[in-house]
Amino acid sequence: MKKIVILGGGTAGTMMSNKLRNALRREEWDITVVDKHKTHYYQPGFLFIPFGIYNERDVKKPKSSFFPAGVNVMYTGVDKIEPENKKVLLDGGKILYYDFLIIATGTQTKPEETPGLKEELWYKDIFDFYTIEGALALQKHFKSWQGGKLVMAISEIPYKCPVAPLEFVFLAEEFFTKKGIRDKVDITIVTPMAGVFTKPIATKMLSDLLVEKNINVVADFYIEKIDNEKKALVSYDEREVLFDTLTIVPVNMGDEMVERSGLGDDLNFVFTDKHTLRHRDHENIFVLGDAANIPTSKAGSVAHFASEILFDNLMNAIEGRPLIASFDGHANCYIETGYGKGALIDFNYETEPLPGTFPLPGIGPFGLLKNTKINHYGKIMFRWIYWHMLLRGKALPVEADMTMAGKKRVTF
Amino acid sequence: MGQMELGNTMVDVNDEGYLTDASQWNKDVANAIAKEIGIELTDKHFEVLEYLRQKHTEGEVLTIRKVGKSGIVDIKGLYKLFPGGPLKYSSKIAGIPKPASCV
Numbered sequence: 030m031k032k033i034v035i036l037g038g039g040t041a042g043t044m045m046s047n048k049l050r051n052a053l054r055r056e057e058w059d060i061t062v063v064d065k066h067k068t069h070y071y072q073p074g075f076l077f078i079p080f081g082i083y084n085e086r087d088v089k090k091p092k093s094s095f096f097p098a099g100v101n102v103m104y105t106g107v108d109k110i111e112p113e114n115k116k117v118l119l120d121g122g123k124i125l126y127y128d129f130l131i132i133a134t135g136t137q138t139k140p141e142e143t144p145g146l147k148e149e150l151w152y153k154d155i156f157d158f159y160t161i162e163g164a165l166a167l168q169k170h171f172k173s174w175q176g177g178k179l180v181m182a183i184s185e186i187p188y189k190c191p192v193a194p195l196e197f198v199f200l201a202e203e204f205f206t207k208k209g210i211r212d213k214v215d216i217t218i219v220t221p222m223a224g225v226f227t228k229p230i231a232t233k234m235l236s237d238l239l240v241e242k243n244i245n246v247v248a249d250f251y252i253e254k255i256d257n258e259k260k261a262l263v264s265y266d267e268r269e270v271l272f273d274t275l276t277i278v279p280v281n282m283g284d285e286m287v288e289r290s291g292l293g294d295d296l297n298f299v300f301t302d303k304h305t306l307r308h309r310d311h312e313n314i315f316v317l318g319d320a321a322n323i324p325t326s327k328a329g330s331v332a333h334f335a336s337e338i339l340f341d342n343l344m345n346a347i348e349g350r351p352l353i354a355s356f357d358g359h360a361n362c363y364i365e366t367g368y369g370k371g372a373l374i375d376f377n378y379e380t381e382p383l384p385g386t387f388p389l390p391g392i393g394p395f396g397l398l399k400n401t402k403i404n405h406y407g408k409i410m411f412r413w414i415y416w417h418m419l420l421r422g423k424a425l426p427v428e429a430d431m432t433m434a435g436k437k438r439v440t441f
Numbered sequence: 442m443g444q445m446e447l448g449n450t451m452v453d454v455n456d457e458g459y460l461t462d463a464s465q466w467n468k469d470v471a472n473a474i475a476k477e478i479g480i481e482l483t484d485k486h487f488e489v490l491e492y493l494r495q496k497h498t499e500g501e502v503l504t505i506r507k508v509g510k511s512g513i514v515d516i517k518g519l520y521k522l523f524p525g526g527p528l529k530y531s532s533k534i535a536g537i538p539k540p541a542s543c544v
Contacts (some may be wrong), residue, residue, distance in 0.1 A: 033507040135525055186504055191543045221505070222456075223529050229456065231544040249503050265505075266520045280506075295510050303500060324502050328544045357486060360543060374544055382544055 030059050033343075034117055034125050036107055036286075037133035038064030040072075040420065041318030041332040043095045045131055047422030048340050050097040061101040061125060063117070067092055070161055071415055073329065073408075074197055076365070078164035079171055080204045080274075085161060087412075095420045107134070110290040112311040129313050129343060132292075132299050134284035136189050136319040136327055142280040143184055145255035154260065155275045157315075159189065160195065167276065171204070176213030177273030179205075182262055183220045184252050187298075188281040189319055189327045192374070194218060195225060196365040197276060203367035204240045217245040219262060224248045228381040230439060231374065234398045238366060281327070283320050298322035298323055305352040305376065306339045312346070315339050325358035325378060333419055334359040337429040360432040361387070363408035371404035373397055377431040386435040390426045392436060448473035452536075459532070459539050460511030463497065474534045482534070486522055488513045490535040497537040503528065504540075 035042045035051060042161050044061050044251055053060070096102050103310035106120035110130065118126040136158050140147040146155065150218035152421040156170065157163035179201060182192050198218050216241075225239065225246050226232040239246060253265045255275075262270040283297030292308065293299045300309035302319040308314035317339050325331055335357070338389035342353035358378030365371050373395045374382035418425060442461070444451055448469025453461045456476070460466060467489035471490060475482045482490075492511050496503055505528050516527075523530040528540050 101493070119457070185506060186542070187502055195544075207488040222540065223526060224542050227539070228544055235544065237541070250514075251527075266524065295507050296504075319544050322502065324500065376543060424443075 031057060031128045032059045032126060032421045033129045035060070035062045035131045035133060036064075036110075036117065037135055037284075037320065038062045038066075038070070038092050038096065038102065039133065039135050039318065040042060040329050041336065042131070042133035043069070043321075043420045043421050044333065044336045045133065045317060045339070046096075046100050047097050048336065049343075050100050051422065052340070052344070055099050058089055059101070059210075060099070061103060062096060063103045063105060063107060063119065063125070064092065065104060065106040065120075067104055069095060069420075071412060072159075072215065073415070074412060075158050075161065075164045076193055076200070078161075079156075079158055079167040079197075080200050081168055081172075082200075085165060085291055087400040088161070090416065097421075107284070108289065109285045109286055110283070110292060110314075112290070112292070112314060127313070128334060129346065131315050131317055131339070131343075132287075132308075132320050133317045133332075134286065134320045136187075136281045136283055137299070138279040139282045140277075140279040141254060141380070142282070143255065145257055146277065146279065148255075148257050148259050150260070150275075151256070154273065155255070157279055158193075159278065170274065171266050176205070176210045178217065180262065180270060180273055180275050181216070181221075182220045182250075182252065182270075182275060182277045184278055185280040186221065186326055187296075191326050192330075192362050192364045194220075194278055198244050199238070199242065199367040200365060202244060215245070216243070217247060217270065219247045219250045219252075221251045222248065224359075230384065231382045231398060233371065234384060235364075238400065242367070250268050257303070268384060269419070276436035282384065287320070298332070303358065304355040305342055306335055307346075307352060315343060320358040323337070323356070323358065326362065328358045328360055328362055329415070330361040331359070333425070334361075334427075335431040336422075357430050359379065359429060361427065363404060363411070365405065365408060366400050367391050368369075369405050370402055371408050372400050373407065375402045375431060375436070380431060380433075381437075383436040384439060388435050397436065447472075457539060460536040463494065463536045466494070470536060471534050474536075478530055478534070480523065480530070480534070483522075485514065486531075486534075489519065489522060489531055493531055493535040495538060497535070503532070503537075 067250040069092040077083035108118040156167040287293040287297040301316040303323040319327040338356040342352040384398040452465040
């Protein structure tokens with residue numbers, strides 16, 4: 030019996046388990062998924078929780094509902110991978126041997142990486158919305174908050190879902206306007222990058238939204254620590270941003286197992302060939318989703334598009350062919366902008382987000398880099414697609430490779 | 442997009458003055474870009490630039506944190522070398538793309 034082991038049963042690992050179980054004969058291939066958690070969270074929904082649009086029940090289901098029959102599932106942690114022996118050491122001393130290994134252990138928030146972050150103000154005046162606990166704590170906080178300085182800060186790149194902080198400030202703007210206290214809430218977004226938008230065309234098309242909505246931007250701000258007494262973010266070049274409520278994207282890092290196995294970079298993201306999706310140094314290891322160090326967004330859409338390429342290349346590897354399927358870095362992200370509208374971006378390694386339309390048979394077209402109602406509906410509908418189609422590895426009417434159809438090359 | 446002469450070398454640059462072909466870079470180009478930004482390059486600067494170029498060639502995403510762990514300079518030191526925006530300025534001088542987000 031030959032063996033495939035998938036480490037991580039999140040979006041990426043679940044999709045792969047479904048695709049592979051469908052394709053490989055049970056008498057020939059044994060498939061095992063390892064994950065220490067039993068609950069699957071629909072993470073794009075976390076964004077809506079602080080504003081009471083979604084609650085916990087809207088974003089959580091048991092992982093076991095999404096793994097196909099005929100896949101072994103082990104709910105345990107991973108100690109380390111030994112690539113040279115093609116084996117995985119699990120917590121508690123169990124050993125799994127593999128012919129092929131897929132690492133899909135994702136990314137995690139690490140508030141402890143920033144001095145002062147996880148101290149007395151944590152979940153009192155400082156929150157994240159990348160965990161269910163943080164999103165729920167912030168929902169509770171906002172229910173009684175009377176206004177003041179609301180700061181949305183990004184600690185480090187890369188981080189999961191690069192547009193989420195932007196969506197957060199847009200939704201906060203609407204939330205406090207509808208609550209009637211927008212005049213008492215000062216909203217600021219703080220980024221270590223040169224700006225909230227860094228791509229020329231998106232900058233031209235979307236930065237007016239921030240001005241229209243009266244949202245302040247502090248750029249090139251690289252957080253060294255949080256001063257709990259002063260309630261201030263402090264940067265390495267000794268600037269300060271004061272807050273009353275801070276929402277933060279903590280430093281993102283891959284699983285510590287990656288470090289113990291010596292397979293990744295300084296942030297524990299796994300060294301991955303950006304086109305074949307195989308590990309840089311080990312031919313029997315593939316990497317899918319946020320765990321990979323490929324230079325595109327950490328997002329479910331990327332994991333979905335990449336899963337099709339990874340599937341093809343794993344079949345190539347199994348059957349002894351060269352890995353001819355090539356991932357182009359395709360990502361497709363909705364950006365909620367508030368008041369029932371949204372924008373959509375579609376891009377890859379080489380092509381920055383462009384305006385135009387995004388074709389989707391039966392539903393679209395959606396407007397690219399445009400702020401429209403249909404884009405918002407796309408995002409809301411996506412939750413259903415996620416649970417019922419995407420996780421189960423069913424084909425969606427969207428190509429893995431980015432298409433230029435509908436996009437407009439523009440110059441300003 | 443266009444061409445410009447930097448340190449007696451013709452290079453291709455984008456609208457923000459970042460080189461679009463890292464292979465056109467040399468020390469004179471670096472000195473010329475640094476001068477425009479208002480930085481006088483020392484050996485320490487060049488150690489950082491070579492590190493950035495190497496990591497860029499290896500396809501790694503660069504962060505201030507990563508440079509801080511490189512053993513060449515810590516983060517405070519990096520800010521002293523390239524004040525204001527250490528990664529965007531050092532990347533520009535190193536002839537590699539500006540650190541960017543997806544939008």
